[in-house]
Amino acid sequence: MRRRHCLGLLAAAALAPAFAPSAWAEAASFQTLDLDWHDAARGRAVPARLYLPVQADAAHPVPLVVFSHGIGGSRLGYRYLGEHWAAQGFASLHVQHVGSDRSLWGGNPFALVERLQGAAQDGEAIARVLDVRFALDTLLASPLAPRLDATRIAAAGHSYGANTTLLAAGARLDRQGRVVDFRDERIRAAILLSAPPFYGEADPRTILAHVTVPTLHVTATEDVIRIPGYYSGAEDRVSVFEATGSEAKALAVFQGGSHSIFTDRRGTGGATLNPQVKEATRALSVAFLKRVFDGDEAALRQWPGAFAGIVARFSRAGL
Template sequence: MNYWRRRSLMLLLALSASLTVGSHCRADRRDRLEAPPAAIAQAASAEAPAYEQRDLDWVDASRARAVPARLYWPKQVADGARVPLVVFSHGIGGSRRGYSYLGAYWSSQGIASLHVQHVGSDRELWFGNPLTLVSRLQDAAQEREALNRVGDVRFALDQMLHGEWAAHIDTERIVAAGHSYGANTTLLLAGARVTRAGQALDLREPRIKAAIIISAPPFYGEPDVAAILQAIRIPTLHITSTEDVIRIPGYYSDARDRVRVFEATGSATKALAVFEGGSHSMFTDRAGTGGALLNPQVKAATKDLTLAFLRSVLDGRDDGLRGWSERYRDILARWLSQGS
């Protein structure tokens, strides 16, 4: 095996240890063969799940950009009832199929979850010449795609609130969530402000009432993260681990960056959970990353924590948050809650 091929394969292995690769990066194209949007598919489970799942294939004509999404919808919704909605943004190289453990769980607890796919930074990045993988990843991290991601979420929200679900969603209980690159997207939607040509770009989405930030990278190239994040005023929950490391060449960051993002965020009500050990991709659907024993424990704790946060900000119920850190103290490195 020649030097460049060997180096390329080594790089792919290193990236797969830290990125949102998962099963969605396999050369399987089932997304393109799935049932049409009108058909609701019941998710596979040993028992009948308490949610329904639908894949949506929207196109934002104003940007000539496809916006695929997967909707997890609570199965038991009383007639006339309106349900809360979480809008989820995936990490680089992800898809609408990812983070299903969160979408399925939230919807089984009565909270709809819409997982938006960002076509400029989705799983298609993993296909093609391995020697150009790094450049594809770096292109996907550019500002134009960051702005398009915000546009994807805003467009998806418009579709949900003006389509067949309009009468069933509580517009006062909408939350944004995201992992990795998706956490950056979520921060921008939550009110983070970057300055370009002397003008602040205000990308805040006013329909979003709270945000869940998982493994947020820093805003690369921005010297003052506080100047960007202090404008955020809605409640935020930040989740990371001590070994939460991103290793894209030119975009390295570790758990200290996640903590700095938390500290700089201007939310009066915010919380930080740092798990001991782990990895960056542990928060995806991948099994075993971050440790075969720790991975399922962290996923269970993350489901429990995010639901407790949602109950707190949406319903004013703080009992789940108060006892959470004690329940998971064996796998926690740090827990901090402010203003709640």
């Protein structure tokens, strides 16, 4: 397979990860487990962090969200989502992708762009989606499995992680006449934060038409990716939404913001707007999951009014 920037991604958590303690912890209602797995078949470590609701047991298994971080991230990131989902009754498994994780920020700073570009190649893009598959396989074969509802699994991700999520949800690429398809049939829904286009691909519809599970797309009017050698305007996030083949899908566009506002960083996109967007994103993602898994439309219907002051656009169809 020829080297190619498959993912629009140099994306971005790309501008410096942050691991500050979460301001939104609801620790009394969930436990946090760090899992240090190794995929022997690929010779690749697959660390993960699981946020598990305390009420989850064999008699009351809970839905699962498997989360993929942006480039330069780790299993420690996006705590504001993992903790909240677990507090709301959804287990959340945050997978760390060792070929495109926080280790990229170490080493010679003059070689940083080269390391980022290397992490954006097809090989790592495929390794990431295989990390997700391995993590699901391992978790669902573990003693924790009876506490999880394997019929209600969603994938989620930010930036490069959104591309990983799309691949796991059915996106197909053509490489020299061969279809690259890593769809995982266990995934019943997808949450896509700041999804970049698949870089270098002319028509996103040919790639994303095969994503047919319900999808939630979240972005902002200033959700721009701009690093050396790569640029993606905010309109690209909307194009991904439009190209996705899901009959049931929704798009939320916040006014202002930034590409990294959806990470744990607290000041990006504006010190006042940042926590508001995080609160709205948490609420919207839970409303989406409840609609998809439980058929409960109330929270999703009420969400636009509750956050009207910061939402530039909200569209939904089939939800």
